[in-house]
Ligand SMILES: Nc1nc2c(c(=O)[nH]1)N[C@H]1C(S)=C(S)[C@@H](COP(=O)(O)OP(=O)(O)OC[C@H]3O[C@@H](n4cnc5c(=O)[nH]c(N)nc54)[C@H](O)[C@@H]3O)O[C@H]1N2
Ligand SMILES: Nc1nc2c(c(=O)[nH]1)N[C@H]1C(S)=C(S)[C@@H](COP(=O)(O)OP(=O)(O)OC[C@H]3O[C@@H](n4cnc5c(=O)[nH]c(N)nc54)[C@H](O)[C@@H]3O)O[C@H]1N2
């Protein structure tokens with residue numbers, strides 16, 4: 001009997017609703033779900049590959065233990081016993097802080113990992129936690145936390161009713177949006193322009209998004225903070241600021257004014273390569289637009305001024321009265337309880353970054369994590385506190401973090417490396433043990449994380465499509481077993497009791513009935529594992545009294561429930577100590593000298609940036625034949641003028657060299673690149689000895705073999721991938 005299933009695609013942040021037709025245990029077709037309240041039928045090519053990911057013969061179906069002759073299959077009990085013994089020895093010999101953890105991007109797309117990781121991390125009792133956040137969005141989270149008090153209070157752009165959209169360092173036509181869960185950006189850009197609105201894109205590459213814009217300007221990589229400071233400068237000096245209804249709710253306007261004072265359009269023009277009159281015009285148009293919004297992502301985060309640039313983007317919205325308002329930015333109100341649905345108590349403390357510094361380079365801790373750029377040196381630098389064991393959960397840091405080759409060597413030297421991954425990758429091939437979770441279609445889903453970034457809130461639940469194979473474990477069960485091992489509960493823990501304990505850890509969130517007893521609430525909940533946690537968080541959500549929504553009700557709405565757009569939330573949401581918007585956080589403004597110094601650096605020579613392809617998702621869907629195909633996937637994009645100057649011919653094989661290393665690939669000459677800037681794709685470089693039979697055949701290098709772990713944004717410790725100085729030369733004989 002053919003059956004139809006509705007679920008959310010969990011590959012990227014857009015969270016599209018898909019309609020999947022199934023016969024027996026076989027997917028017969030996949031398409032966008034036209035009735036989905038969130039995505040209304042939109043789907044990208046990766047959504048079509050959900051079944052390929054499920055069927056991929058290279059996907060691991062049992063634990064693997066590495067031997068002298070390669071990996072062999074192992075039973076779960078054997079794998080856990082191995083980890084138990086090794087970890088025990090390491091704890092005894094070197095102490096708790098000798099164990100590190102890295103959490104990769106898929107963690108936020110998988111509710112087993114979202115809800116059970118914190119318990120595992122606590123049971124390890126180590127302060128050495130790292131994640132993909134610090135090669136990605138950390139500067140934006142930090143800037144928003146300093147301004148609004150919570151690292152998840154990130155306002156999202158309301159493209160649907162804005163008149164003027166300033167997009168800096170983001171390519172949502174390809175990425176489908178990030179910290180902005182809003183599918184079909186191409187359609188939304190079209191609608192914006194059809195109603196007479198403007199999209200201005202600032203990017204060193206004329207991207208797929210830039211090609212749809214009203215105007216595109218090249219910017220020298222890493223100079224966005226200066227550009228933005230000049231925009232704010234114009235708005236303040238021309239008295240175009242309007243604080244609107246939040247006038248009495250903003251602290252620090254004077255400090256802001258003094259910070260931006262040196263950065264006039266004329267002063268920053270040479271550094272940014274943007275003409276002063278263009279900067280003035282954009283500032284005035286932005287301030288005068290009925291509704292305007294500034295938005296930036298990877299380009300404004302992964303650079304040496306990532307926190308400052310991310311902060312100034314928020315400042316643009318705040319000083320023009322466009323925060324927390326339709327057509328500007330919105331603070332979403334998710335349907336299930338999270339930290340941002342909690343009511344303000346008046347005892348908030350805001351956040352304090354850099355309470356601790358990393359052992360070797362003194363990089364700051366932010367949100368209780370150290371920067372991923374510090375991982376390799378924390379493993380390969382001897383001394384007290386050196387890392388000896390590592391857990392990598394859903395991550396491929398040899399490909400995704402700076403100076404991946406050094407990290408690879410460091411991982412090879414560990415006494416214990418455990419990887420929770422679906423494949424034998426460039427990273428997991430170095431593990432002593434790999435523990436695979438179930439396939440993307442064998443688990444249930446609720447978009448708890450990304451509901452926090454939806455301009456219109458909605459709730460959708462995806463039941464697991466296929467039964468978990470009997471010989472597999474759900475990842476929440478794996479994490480409970482690992483937590484038992486790390487926490488001294490041994491190899492035969494009471495999993496029921498542990499699962500209940502994790503549920504209780506989540507019950508600090510949400511609005512409970514007055515005088516209620518947690519144990520009684522627990523008896524009313526459905527299921528076990530992450531579903532039961534979701535059931536609780538839905539009941540305790542902000543739309544109505546306890547239990548107005550729950551998992552059972554949501555299951556009766558396979559296309560989801562829409563809760564509309566949130567506006568006017570700011571007062572309730574602020575978590576700063578002052579209870580106001582801190583428009584000039586001292587942690588950021590104290591760094592003004594570095595901004596000044598940068599003005600004097602005369603940039604010459606080529607610099608490198610990355611890029612994404614519509615058929616990619618970081619490093620891990622490249623093993624799917626239909627997604628790995630296509631010309632130029634690994635090409636170095638070079639402006640023709642640079643090509644002529646360096647004697648590079650279109651298609652020629654070149655060597656790209658940086659302080660960290662070198663890679664080889666072919667050149668594509670294209671005027672979509674800014675002169676002086678070259679681009680390599682991110683997410684490639686799986687070696688011949690990985691278990692990825694499709695991905696390893698594609699000739700595309702690992703960009704992070706030539707990025708540097710020493711280039712960071714010092715405020716957040718975030719990797720500065722943008723603007724790496726490189727040399728490019730022909731490979732003789734090719
Ligand atoms: N130079 C450069 N570097 C970058 C970027 C860039 O633009 N330029 N982008 C950065 C960004 S934004 C990010 S988010 C990071 C990504 O960095 P990572 O998260 O470290 O890398 P991914 O490629 O996403 O690898 C995810 C791994 O998780 C596995 N996996 C997938 N699904 C699951 C699952 O459900 N469970 C488990 N246990 N494993 C799973 C995959 O097989 C894969 O090996 O890379 C960053 N690195
Ligand atoms: N197809 C696809 N979609 C994805 C992913 C993927 O790998 N493939 N990855 C997902 C993940 S994990 C994330 S975090 C998001 C990222 O989502 P986005 O940030 O929207 O995607 P990127 O392609 O990284 O866009 C960054 C843009 O910044 C530009 N840029 C680089 N350096 C600078 C600079 O210094 N200044 C300015 N102004 N611009 C600069 C680049 O040219 C690029 O166009 O995408 C997600 N979606």
Ligand code: SF4
Nearest residue numbers: 009012015016044047
């Ligand atoms: S945009 Fe593509 S990958 Fe992202 S959720 Fe939608 S279908 Fe999945």
Ligand SMILES: [Mo]
Nearest residue numbers: 105132136137
């Ligand atoms: Mo990311």
